[in-house]
Amino acid sequence: MSALANSAAPPQPGCTDAPVLRERGQREVFCGLTGIIWLHRKIQDAFFLIVGSRTCAHLMQSAAGVMIFAEPRFATAIIEERDLAGMADANEELDRVVTQLLERRPDIRLLFLVGSCPSEVIKLDLSRAAQRLNTSFAPRTRILNYSGSGIETTFTQGEDACLAAVVPELAQAPTDAAPSLLVVGALADIVEDQFRRLFADLGIPVDFLPPRSSQELPAVGPNTRYLLAQPFLGDTSKALERRGAERLTAPFPFGAEGTTEWLRAAAEAFSVDTQRFETVTAMGRERAKRALARYQEELAGKSIFFFPDSQLEVPLARFLSRELSMKLTEVGTPYLHRQNLAAELALLPEGTTLSEGQDVDKQLDRARAARPDLTVCGLGLANPLEAEGLRTKWAIELVFTPIHGYEQAGDLAELFCRPLMRAERLEV
Amino acid sequence: MQLTVWTYEGPPHVGAMRIATAMEGVHYVLHAPQGDTYADLLFTMIERRDKRPPVTYTTFEARDLGADTAEIFKTAAREAYERFKPEAMLVGASCTAELIQDDPGGLAKALDLPLPVVPLELPSYQRKENWGASETFYHMVRALASPHAPPPGSERPARDPARRPRCNLLGPTALGFRHRDDVAEVTRLLDRLGVDVAVTAPLGARPADLARLGEADFNVVLYPEIAATAARWLERTFRQKATKTVPIGVGATIDFVNEVAELAGVDPTPVLAGAHSRLPWYSRSVDSTYLTGKRVFIFGDATHAMAAARIADKELGYKVVGLGTYSREFARELRTAAEAYGVEALITDDYLEVEAKVAELQPELVLGTQMERHIAKRLRIPCAVISAPVHVQDFPARYSPQMGFEGANVIFDTFVHPLMMGLEEHLIGMFRGDFEFHDEAQPSHLGHGAAPSPSPTQIKDAEPEKAQLALVSKEIAWAAEAEQELKKIPFFVRGKARRNTERFAEERGLSTITVETLYDAKAHFGR
Numbered sequence: 001m002s003a004l005a006n007s008a009a010p011p012q013p014g015c016t017d018a019p020v021l022r023e024r025g026q027r028e029v030f031c032g033l034t035g036i037i038w039l040h041r042k043i044q045d046a047f048f049l050i051v052g053s054r055t056c057a058h059l060m061q062s063a064a065g066v067m068i069f070a071e072p073r074f075a076t077a078i079i080e081e082r083d084l085a086g087m088a089d090a091n092e093e094l095d096r097v098v099t100q101l102l103e104r105r106p107d108i109r110l111l112f113l114v115g116s117c118p119s120e121v122i123k124l125d126l127s128r129a130a131q132r133l134n135t136s137f138a139p140r141t142r143i144l145n146y147s148g149s150g151i152e153t154t155f156t157q158g159e160d161a162c163l164a165a166v167v168p169e170l171a172q173a174p175t176d177a178a179p180s181l182l183v184v185g186a187l188a189d190i191v192e193d194q195f196r197r198l199f200a201d202l203g204i205p206v207d208f209l210p211p212r213s214s215q216e217l218p219a220v221g222p223n224t225r226y227l228l229a230q231p232f233l234g235d236t237s238k239a240l241e242r243r244g245a246e247r248l249t250a251p252f253p254f255g256a257e258g259t260t261e262w263l264r265a266a267a268e269a270f271s272v273d274t275q276r277f278e279t280v281t282a283m284g285r286e287r288a289k290r291a292l293a294r295y296q297e298e299l300a301g302k303s304i305f306f307f308p309d310s311q312l313e314v315p316l317a318r319f320l321s322r323e324l325s326m327k328l329t330e331v332g333t334p335y336l337h338r339q340n341l342a343a344e345l346a347l348l349p350e351g352t353t354l355s356e357g358q359d360v361d362k363q364l365d366r367a368r369a370a371r372p373d374l375t376v377c378g379l380g381l382a383n384p385l386e387a388e389g390l391r392t393k394w395a396i397e398l399v400f401t402p403i404h405g406y407e408q409a410g411d412l413a414e415l416f417c418r419p420l421m422r423a424e425r426l427e428v
Numbered sequence: 429m430q431l432t433v434w435t436y437e438g439p440p441h442v443g444a445m446r447i448a449t450a451m452e453g454v455h456y457v458l459h460a461p462q463g464d465t466y467a468d469l470l471f472t473m474i475e476r477r478d479k480r481p482p483v484t485y486t487t488f489e490a491r492d493l494g495a496d497t498a499e500i501f502k503t504a505a506r507e508a509y510e511r512f513k514p515e516a517m518l519v520g521a522s523c524t525a526e527l528i529q530d531d532p533g534g535l536a537k538a539l540d541l542p543l544p545v546v547p548l549e550l551p552s553y554q555r556k557e558n559w560g561a562s563e564t565f566y567h568m569v570r571a572l573a574s575p576h577a578p579p580p581g582s583e584r585p586a587r588d589p590a591r592r593p594r595c596n597l598l599g600p601t602a603l604g605f606r607h608r609d610d611v612a613e614v615t616r617l618l619d620r621l622g623v624d625v626a627v628t629a630p631l632g633a634r635p636a637d638l639a640r641l642g643e644a645d646f647n648v649v650l651y652p653e654i655a656a657t658a659a660r661w662l663e664r665t666f667r668q669k670a671t672k673t674v675p676i677g678v679g680a681t682i683d684f685v686n687e688v689a690e691l692a693g694v695d696p697t698p699v700l701a702g703a704h705s706r707l708p709w710y711s712r713s714v715d716s717t718y719l720t721g722k723r724v725f726i727f728g729d730a731t732h733a734m735a736a737a738r739i740a741d742k743e744l745g746y747k748v749v750g751l752g753t754y755s756r757e758f759a760r761e762l763r764t765a766a767e768a769y770g771v772e773a774l775i776t777d778d779y780l781e782v783e784a785k786v787a788e789l790q791p792e793l794v795l796g797t798q799m800e801r802h803i804a805k806r807l808r809i810p811c812a813v814i815s816a817p818v819h820v821q822d823f824p825a826r827y828s829p830q831m832g833f834e835g836a837n838v839i840f841d842t843f844v845h846p847l848m849m850g851l852e853e854h855l856i857g858m859f860r861g862d863f864e865f866h867d868e869a870q871p872s873h874l875g876h877g878a879a880p881s882p883s884p885t886q887i888k889d890a891e892p893e894k895a896q897l898a899l900v901s902k903e904i905a906w907a908a909e910a911e912q913e914l915k916k917i918p919f920f921v922r923g924k925a926r927r928n929t930e931r932f933a934e935e936r937g938l939s940t941i942t943v944e945t946l947y948d949a950k951a952h953f954g955r
Contacts, residue, residue, distance in 0.1 A: 026504065027487045031463025051429075053523035053552060058438040059466045062474075077429040081553040084527075093429040100431055117461040117524035121493070150463025151490040151524070361511060380468030380480065387478035 025359025031150030035158025048074040052116030110214035115147035167239035173221030185230030188402035232311040256288035284406030291410025300325035305372035309395040436754040440550035440560025449602035455514035460522035516635035520548035572638040593692035599651030600631035609829035642666035676735035705833035725750035725791035728815025730758030790923035810846030
């Protein structure tokens with residue numbers, strides 16, 4: 001199976017060297033703008049202004065409209081025909097819209113100008129616009145920019161682009177600062193609190209990026225060790241490393257095993273005593289295993305197929321195969337970051353079919369041929385596949401639900417179990 | 429640039445998707461960047477369709493821009509043809525593809541595929557969803573029906589008296605507000621009149637059905653926003669007359685029946701004699717008396733807004749205090765309608781402008797779209813949905829037409845349900861201090877949700893009264909006892925009372941509003 005069977009290197013565990021099916025073609029995925037839907041709730045004094053077309057505004061309200069009845073902390077500056085006529089004009093228009101917005105919402109402390117496909121194709125320079133606007137509105141409101149366009153980013157990469165834009169804003173930690181830990185990736189508040197308690201019990205000083213308010217940005221420097229809580233943060237990692245931060249390699253904190261290994265990476269980096277680590281993690285690990293046992297019977301031996309969506313696919317496949325004994329048919333991901341996923345790939349069962357990118361019709365043919373017990377896919381595919389008799393788990397929910405850490409391990413398993421249980425329960 | 433919190437319509441290519449998805453045997457190849465496939469879930473989730481929309485997106489990425497995006501389009505079109513074998517193909521661009529100018533129409537032509545290919549020119553930065561749907565439908569009809577057109581200037585041959593008259597139903601699409609059940613209701617109504625439906629389009633039609641549109645005796649335009657343009661072309665080309673009345677409401681349905689009877693040469697009397705909508709009796713029964721003069725603000729697409737205004741005014745006895753639409757193409761018709769109710773028409777696609785108008789008018793009921801739900805919820809005004817854009821709850825499982833006599837039944841229930849019921853309204857007016865049934869609580873028949881607590885970041889969402897009721901004039905102050913007295917007025921009319929009193933004081937140059945002023949104003953303005 002291994003593509004490197006005759007190479008001189010010793011064979012690596014799991015799927016470290018596994019071949020990856022790379023496909024180009026129609027991709028049924030979200031663009032990075034959708035990251036705004038959870039980021040605007042996480043960072044409470046931030047506002048996200050998309051500079052784009054009516055399509056961008058329409059995407060945002062289609063994806064979020066059902067949930068958001070109050071005025072959300074995002075909006076779109078819709079490019080009109082006259083803006084396409086001349087660049088200087090578009091910049092003046094943008095200044096006018098930002099002024100109008102900040103008058104309307106004086107509570108905003110951090111404003112993101114978010115690039116879209118149209119703004120990038122017409123080469124509207126939003127980074128310069130942000131600099132220009134900062135001269136008027138800083139320090140009261142800081143203005144940053146990143147791209148959430150579909151031509152540059154897929155779904156969760158929008159968060160990556162956003163956080164990477166925040167990294168240069170972080171204060172420089174003094175060179176003689178005590179080592180501290182930075183956990184990177186937007187987590188549900190309850191999960192963040194659980195991790196805070198665990199790190200406190202381990203005696204590790206910790207900060208989170210993004211924080212809940214732009215006024216609480218952590219400092220970063222050569223004594224910062226960082227742990228990714230999400231697998232899709234490649235650019236943010238690079239930006240942190242440029243600031244001197246050092247990365248801790250670990251699988252992602254899904255399930256009992258993933259969470260333990262993730263915490264262990266931090267514990268080892270901060271020389272936490274083994275005994276102490278065992279004591280601190282024992283309870284959570286035990287609870288997670290007990291919660292998972294409830295779903296073992298339903299999920300063990302069932303086959304699962306992942307369509308690409310969020311880059312959470314590989315860690316979740318690892319969790320489902322190792323902790324719930326599910327069979328992996330194909331694990332598709334929009335991007336496979338070998339470095340980010342090194343620890344994950346090593347834990348995947350050998351022979352797993354990995355795919356990167358998508359040609360959606362061909363992938364649908366493969367899913368139909370495999371007839372998996374459960375298919376993880378987006379909302380554009382879920383109901384049509386259900387109508388074809390395949391049980392599905394819609395993928396976006398995995399980004400909108402607390403699933404990290406010990407206390408959520410059972411909830412995570414339940415998300416996959418629910419469609420199967422439902423299918424058994426319904427009689428009509 | 430336009431600052432947009434919510435948009436009433438999607439871009440025009442979403443309109444084109446609504447036509448392609450409504451039809452059978454049609455495929456749409458859309459030149460669009462990665463991510464624009466979000467539109468699929470409008471159909472699979474909101475409308476709960478069990479098939480993927482028949483749309484192939486090229487989903488180009490940044491790395492493709494340096495290379496040949498035209499080649500990507502050609503490959504996508506060729507592969508879509510081979511895989512799906514459609515009977516007709518639509519090709520077009522989304523807003524981003526429009527900027528890179530690859531000319532999908534020309535590229536598709538060069539492929540020389542063995543089927544009708546209809547190129548779409550939809551200017552994304554000027555036009556919107558309904559226009560895109562209308563334009564797409566018109567071009568489809570034109571491309572497929574033209575070959576069967578009689579020579580210009582020829583008369584329509586007389587109908588064979590041996591067969592029943594037949595018409596086409598034009599306008600229902602995918603993702604249309606209640607289109608599914610409207611079609612069923614109108615088809616049944618026409619059948620009772622002795623009129624057959626030849627083709628319903630685009631919903632459920634195949635390209636071959638569009639080719640035979642000219643065979644019907646006349647056209648029924650259910651949704652002018654979608655089908656008026658196509659109907660005008662059919663009238664020019666095939667001499668088919670088209671209906672003008674949209675049968676939403678009892679009165680409009682009766683007018684529609686008479687209009688169809690005229691066009692078809694049938695007798696409407698049996699149908700009208702048996703017209704069994706319950707709305708007229710429900711509206712005349714004494715429990716509806718308290719609905720008289722309820723102040724209602726109406727906004728939506730032009731067709732539904734104008735229909736709702738007629739129902740509100742003539743069939744339920746409400747008072748229309750505001751009427752507006754985001755359908756700029758129908759601004760003139762709506763202005764004329766608004767004049768009849770003595771209100772100024774609001775023609776805008778700016779949600780913030782609509783919000784300001786609702787806050788200013790202080791209606792007791794809002795009839796609008798999903799967006800007006802947001803506004804009404806924030807201002808704590810009862811609201812019912814009458815028009816797209818709508819969300820998943822307005823694609824219900826149950827039979828819920830808006831059109832015809834059954835549609836009027838559905839509408840009666842819908843337009844009355846959000847209001848506080850009569851007896852409760854009286855008791856709230858009489859006894860102010862009840863710990864359970866106070867006027868800040870929502871009507872008890874809607875369950876006992878406490879008023880939503882404002883979040884600190886929602887600056888404008890604080891105490892709704894304060895948020896929306898800036899003093900008309902900074903010069904006027906309320907005396908404490910007058911403020912107390914104002915609070916004794918039921919919540920749903922309090923905003924109006926406050927505004928009237930302040931205007932009254934301002935007109936008379938008063939600097940302080942006393943209890944006397946409040947009652948002087950009440951006597952002056954009436955309810």
